[in-house]
Amino acid sequence: MAPVYAALAKRPEIFAPTWIATGQHSSLADQAFADFGVKPDMTVELKDVPAGVSAQVGATVAALAPALATSDPELVIVQGDTSSALAGALAAAARGVPVAHVEAGLRSFDFDHPNPEESIRVIIARLAQLHFAPTENAAANLRAEGFADRRIHVTGNTVVDALMSVLPTLPAWPETLEPPQAGKRLVLVTTHRRESWGDQIEGIARAVASISDAVPDAEIILPVHPNPVVRDPLATVLGTHPRVRLTPPLAYGDFVSVLRRSSLVLTDSGGVQEEAATLGVPTLVMRKVTERTEALDAGVAKLVGTDRDDIEALAIHLLTHEDDRQVMAQGGNPFGDGKAGERIASLLAREVGALRVVRSGETEGPDGAKDGTGRRSAS
Numbered sequence: 613m614a615p616v617y618a619a620l621a622k623r624p625e626i627f628a629p630t631w632i633a634t635g636q637h638s639s640l641a642d643q644a645f646a647d648f649g650v651k652p653d654m655t656v657e658l659k660d661v662p663a664g665v666s667a668q669v670g671a672t673v674a675a676l677a678p679a680l681a682t683s684d685p686e687l688v689i690v691q692g693d694t695s696s697a698l699a700g701a702l703a704a705a706a707r708g709v710p711v712a713h714v715e716a717g718l719r720s721f722d723f724d725h726p727n728p729e730e731s732i733r734v735i736i737a738r739l740a741q742l743h744f745a746p747t748e749n750a751a752a753n754l755r756a757e758g759f760a761d762r763r764i765h766v767t768g769n770t771v772v773d774a775l776m777s778v779l780p781t782l783p784a785w786p787e788t789l790e791p792p793q794a795g796k797r798l799v800l801v802t803t804h805r806r807e808s809w810g811d812q813i814e815g816i817a818r819a820v821a822s823i824s825d826a827v828p829d830a831e832i833i834l835p836v837h838p839n840p841v842v843r844d845p846l847a848t849v850l851g852t853h854p855r856v857r858l859t860p861p862l863a864y865g866d867f868v869s870v871l872r873r874s875s876l877v878l879t880d881s882g883g884v885q886e887e888a889a890t891l892g893v894p895t896l897v898m899r900k901v902t903e904r905t906e907a908l909d910a911g912v913a914k915l916v917g918t919d920r921d922d923i924e925a926l927a928i929h930l931l932t933h934e935d936d937r938q939v940m941a942q943g944g945n946p947f948g949d950g951k952a953g954e955r956i957a958s959l960l961a962r963e964v965g966a967l968r969v970v971r972s973g974e975t976e977g978p979d980g981a982k983d984g985t986g987r988r989s990a991s
């Protein structure tokens with residue numbers, strides 16, 4: 613979201629953006645804010661909220677209500693598929709404030725994978741009046757769900773903006789990490805998805821150990837997500853492996869420095885799929901399904917699933933068949949040119965004045981005709 617906020621802030625004659633943070637994943641979020649030199653204008657306080665999406669969303673909506681009353685926005689912009697994004701859209705809708713969704717239209721068409729992100733982004737789409745889709749494929753998903761074409765804009769994804777904004781000033785290698793040994797090839801691994809918790813995370817860890825054993829000139833770096841459900845099985849299986857480095861979550865610039873030097877990425881992350889594609893790093897997606905099919909179509913990524921044997925076999929093949937790895941590396945980046953934030957700000961400058969809030973929850977037909985009952989329109 614930082615690229616959108618920066619682009620809005622560059623237009624003070626039109627926008628007065630207020631960044632409200634919810635404190636979700638606060639340690640990772642604070643690190644990201646520092647990486648981009650931004651800080652929220654407001655942070656809502658969430659105290660003693662039980663774990664789980666339902667409690668998080670409920671508490672965040674309740675906490676955002678007074679924040680929106682104070683800031684009294686004409687538009688609320690939410691990004692992605694987190695419980696915070698859903699809470700922001702719900703709190704805005706409750707006040708009759710139009711919602712714009714950044715990274716709109718991503719669909720795996722499977723509510724269990726990823727869970728809860730697929731459900732969240734489908735719900736946000738219903739609440740949004742403006743959809744900023746990263747790709748034509750995402751826009752097609754929204755049109756197929758009946759959203760009016762004039763509300764959908766293909767902008768590229770802001771994750772590419774963020775990446776391109778740090779690349780020019782990145783060191784060759786992070787100061788915080790031992791450089792790889794000469795002649796070693798780097799494999800970067802990240803895993804954290806809820807649907808992989810338990811046996812599948814352990815299977816991924818064992819696959820990583822086997823890959824390292826089979827490919828002695830590969831050095832594996834695995835920044836460990838702080839959630840103990842992820843951290844503990846990884847430490848148990850890989851904690852003493854000689855050529856596997858478990859690190860704390862890396863600062864964004866450090867992570868990108870490692871990614872840029874990697875020969876192969878194994879990940880279940882969404883953003884990393886897009887960053888790797890942008891940098892031309894072949895990627896094995898350790899999920900049952902991905903909403904980033906554009907990377908598969910481009911050939912820069914392959915959907916390998918979460919089965920240990922499948923991950924081992926394909927990773928070892930690519931690390932021992934350089935021609936095949938190179939073919940993937942040439943796949944290209946389908947996620948945008950790094951100007952999504954600027955495009956979104958320009959579109960908002962044109963659109964916000966004309967926005968009508970259709971609160972029936974019904975979708976508008978292509979010509980803007982509505983079939984909902986009861987609606988409130990505001991311009």
Ligand SMILES: CC(=O)N[C@@H]1[C@@H](OP(=O)(O)OP(=O)(O)OC[C@H]2O[C@@H](n3ccc(=O)[nH]c3=O)[C@H](O)[C@@H]2O)O[C@H](CO)[C@@H](O)[C@@H]1O
Pocket residue numbers: 691692693694697715726729771802804835836860861862863864865867868880881882883884887
């Ligand atoms: C279902 C899904 O795919 N949803 C995605 C999900 O995000 P994700 O899956 O991409 O989540 P992570 O993998 O946790 O974060 C990744 C980012 O973290 C950086 N990173 C990573 C490790 C590290 O050590 N240091 C770092 O700096 C890395 O460069 C990257 O930018 O939610 C977002 C918000 O709703 C969505 O927009 C997005 O679609």
